[in-house]
Every structure is written in structure tokens, then in C-alpha cells.
């Protein structure tokens with residue numbers, strides 16, 4: 001058994017000639033919680049659907065749980081569960097009918113666990129799906145996914161529509177369940193705070209290309225933000241290759257740097273800074289800086305220019 005749950009090599013996929021993914025290489029370690037992040041349209045859902053085997057790449061190799069994906073992949077589908085919030089369930093089914101349907105699909109189905117989850121989530125067996133709120137429908141999908149005991153769970157914006165209390169509890173529950181059962185979790189989301197709290201490894205997609213694959217801690221240590229106070233900002237002081245971004249307000253500058261903080265603090269002290277302090281740089285900011293380096297912005301989305 002390899003230590004990877006998913007490996008994609010040089011995978012490309014286009015829809016009607018328009019590339020959605022270009023030469024993507026991706027690794028998800030077994031037993032990890034992996035955050036797949038990217039802006040709207042970056043290709044996250046396409047990646048997950050390829051890993052599930054419901055989409056087929058134009059070129060490239062995909063292996064999931066040590067099996068090379070083939071068009072006939074019923075066996076692997078037993079071990080992988082995909083949950084996308086907003087994915088339509090059968091609206092005329094009652095909760096119990098949906099659960100019964102799922103129970104017939106999955107050999108590892110755990111009815112007792114499903115019953116406990118439905119109770120905890122206050123989902124009534126007799127309720128008709130169309131009468132559930134979108135958050136309740138997402139909760140139902142997550143409960144069914146958990147009860148199917150997958151080895152790999154692919155969650156696509158799993159918490160859309162959930163209120164903060166259920167969202168936190170549900171994510172924590174899934175993480176605990178995954179840790180207990182050795183399930184690999186992939187969470188594709190815009191909600192970077194969730195990834196920062198929960199993930200071990202992170203990948204960032206940008207316009208169909210994989211631009212970062214990293215341990216979360218390594219990624220967080222790869223950049224720092226300094227606040228530097230200096231009376232004389234002489235020309236050339238900010239032309240160091242390690243400096244990624246600068247915001248200057250008079251004597252104070254907030255400077256984002258690549259690599260460790262200490263050598264840059266020493267650098268600014270040596271060139272005459274009056275004060276140098278490290279500021280917090282969270283994953284959302286790191287994501288923003290990485291995308292800005294790639295040239296991503298939504299400048300066109302500006303009231304004046306519409």
C-alpha cells in the first residue's frame with residue numbers, strides 16, 4: 001500500500017476546447033486532511049470529479065487508493081464518497097428513503113451510525129427532502145457520507161449553507177471520525193479559515209494550474225510580515241529580492257517577505273530601522289499574496305468600471 005490516497009500526474013482537462021485543468025500534478029497523503037483552495041473557476045470541482053472517476057482526463061494518469069482509475073470503477077466508488085453542498089438530492093424522497101437508497105449502494109454502510117447522526121442533526125426520517133433547508137440537505141449528505149465509511153472523502157464546499165454552530169460541529173465530527181478510522185479527507189473550499197484550522201497539507205489551484213502543494217506549517221512558515229519604522233526610507237532599501245509586498249504610510253511600512261523572518265529583521269535593523277516587529281500573517285493573506293504574485297485580482301469588478 002502506498003502512502004498516497006490520490007496521485008494525479010500531468011492531468012489536463014478541457015470542456016468544449018476550453019482548458020479547465022492544465023498539467024496538474026497532485027498528491028494527497030493517506031490519512032491526511034488536505035485543503036484544496038482556489039478562486040472561483042480555478043478547477044477544484046473538476047479535480048474532485050476526476051478523482052471520483054465521474055469525469056475522465058484528456059491526458060494524464062490518476063490513481064486513487066492505489067488503483068489506476070479506469071472508466072469502469074465501481075469498486076473504487078465503494079471506497080470514495082463525494083459530497084458537494086448544493087448538489088441536488090431527490091426532492092420528492094423522504095429522508096428515510098434517501099438513507100435507504102444510500103444504504104443499498106455502500107457495502108460498508110453503518111445504519112446505527114446514520115441513525116445517531118440524523119438524531120443529532122435533528123433530521124426527521126419522515127421529512128420530505130424538498131422541505132429541508134439547504135443547510136439541512138447538506139447535513140443529510142454529510143451524514144450519509146460518514147455512514148458509508150469511505151476510505152477517501154471528497155468534500156466540495158461542504159459547509160455552504162450551514163450555520164456556524166452546525167458547521168463547526170460537523171467539520172470537527174468529520175475530522176474526528178477521519179482520524180479514528182484513518183479516512184483521508186480532501187476539503188475543497190474558499191473558506192480558508194477552515195483549512196487553516198483543520199488541514200495538514202494544502203494545495204492551491206490557480207486558473208487550472210497547481211501552483212502550491214505543501215504542508216500547511218511549511219506554507220505558513222514560507223512568508224512573514226514585518227512592520228518596520230524608519231526615519232529615512234532611502235531609495236533602494238526595498239529592492240531586496242526577498243521582499244514580496246510593501247505598504248508604506250510615512251515612516252512605517254508593512255512588508256511581506258519570502259522566507260524566514262529573522263534575517264529580514266536583521267537586514268532592516270542594519271540599514272537603520274528604529275523598530276522592527278513581526279505581524280501575524282494568516283493563511284488567507286498568504287493565499288492573497290500568492291495569487292497576487294500570479295497576477296490574480298478582480299480589478300474589473302469595480303463599481304465605477306461596470
Ligand SMILES: Nc1ncnc2c1ncn2[C@@H]1O[C@H](COP(=O)(O)OP(=O)(O)OP(=O)(O)O)[C@@H](O)[C@H]1O
Pocket residue numbers: 015016019020038039040041042043044045046047
Ligand atoms: N461540465 C462543464 N462544462 C463546461 N465547462 C465546465 C464544466 N465544468 C466546469 N467547467 C469550467 O471549468 C472551469 C473550472 O470549473 P470548476 O467548477 O472546476 O471550478 P471551481 O474551482 O470548483 O470553481 P468554484 O469555486 O466557483 O465552484 C470553469 O471555467 C468552469 O466554467
